[in-house]
Amino acid sequence: MTTTRFSALHDDSGGPLLLPNAWDHASAAALAGQGFTAIGTTSLGVAAAAGLPDGAAATREETLRLARGLGGGAFLLSVDAEGGFSDDPEEVAELARELAGAGVAGINLEDGRPDGTLTPAPVHTAKIAAVKAAVPDLFVNARTDTYWLPKTSADPEVEPERDPDPVTETRRRLDAYARAGADGVFVPGLSDPAAISALVAHLRPSGLPLNILYSPKGPTVPELAALGVRRVSLGSYLFREALGAAVTAALDVRAGGKGAAAWNVAAPTYDEVQRLRLGGTADVRLGGSADGAEI
Template identity: 40%
Template sequence: MTTRIETFRALHRGRLPGDPLVLPGPWDAASARVFAAAGFPALATPSAGVAAALGYEDGRTPADEMFAAVARIARSVDVPVSADLEGGYGLAPKELVERLLETGAVGCNLEDSEGGVLKDPRRHAEWLAEVRAAAGDRLFVNARIDTFLHGADDPDQAVGRAALYVAAGADCVYPILAPAGVLPLLRAGIEGPVNALARYGEGPSPAELGEAGATRVTFGPGLLHAASDAVRQAAARIRG
């Protein structure tokens, strides 16, 4: 029988241009069920979305509450779930891996900045290698690259970090906020899958991001924001 991690890995292989793996971002069990029922083959939680659902600012969710939220999401659906674990909450790699596996998730995002400052890429790669060693083949590791997020717009910096992270064992890299026009350059310089951020309701579309070089597309907290807008409109109608 194919396991969820095997299914998740397979979803990243053989993607054709214009047909990236699209991973909606559930923030709770109810939204996860909606996305799974819509036919998406896997999901990827956004830390900012989960934080908002739990009443925290982005980056302020206690580790225990984040893992508990991921567990509720993972057990509510029959499709693979990857979890945004921010910077790892200061946990040792082995503890981080074991706690994530306990939730039922099969993958994680791990970012390379802290407090708005980019981490030393070689030191971060060493940490990712420890995560990989602790996880073995049990987790799909998506290494987020925060250069574009923090104003370093040189694609070569992102490509250099990506090479280190892939060599350390990352299964995918995520140059968050990379402009669509830069994706072809990143695709040409990066070995393995590339994750791109789509903005719900705006361009480029997931298909266009795929044409530009994205293997998979995620939305961050964008779908939570869309749902909040719908609730806000409903509330206004009721009040009116």
């Protein structure tokens, strides 16, 4: 694995890399203003903001547009590229070249498909290998959805039927992705501490960092650190929280309440958000007025 600034953040000596995921310029800049040195994108947030479906290879241009606006800035950027928006390894490699040209440090490639099946492992490994051959310094985080998708069979012409045991299938796929050149591996949906610890032990000989998706119902970041996890992603969590808070505040105001002010949540001021729009990474202290006087 090529050592870069981004890959160095996965060094377990400093604890796990907590990667918050943004969906536009303002959310990324606000997070950077709070000291996050690396930020990911959320494919759900990018897709939903554009009125498009997630996981359906429908947001290639939106993803590239956001990457060009955020890449090469004050923070390191990792892009959630679904399955690379194609099953053609060369097309995925071309996407990687474009992302690297925009200053992106990492890419997340998933093996889940819109129909609820997993991409055959040889197809996904070919994508990983093509990306590493095209852009060796781009950190490839290879994601498997073995804990999320139904236990259906893969294409029998490409590989045998999947093992119904997610533990075995996960290890089989991650080992293949490692051999293809992945720099890290990601298993969303895995939250059982014992299973996480066992997978960390399985990956230890390869040196690959394990990425876990944070869940409010799962282990905390310190608990994940103790289990040996070296990267924790927030995924679409922040986007969904922001969307829920906005709708809840609007409903509260409509009902005669005080909106977010009633919950002692201080929104950024108009000027703070304006500074983000102007291209800075201003320190959004969440200490602004919530009474609407500055809009």
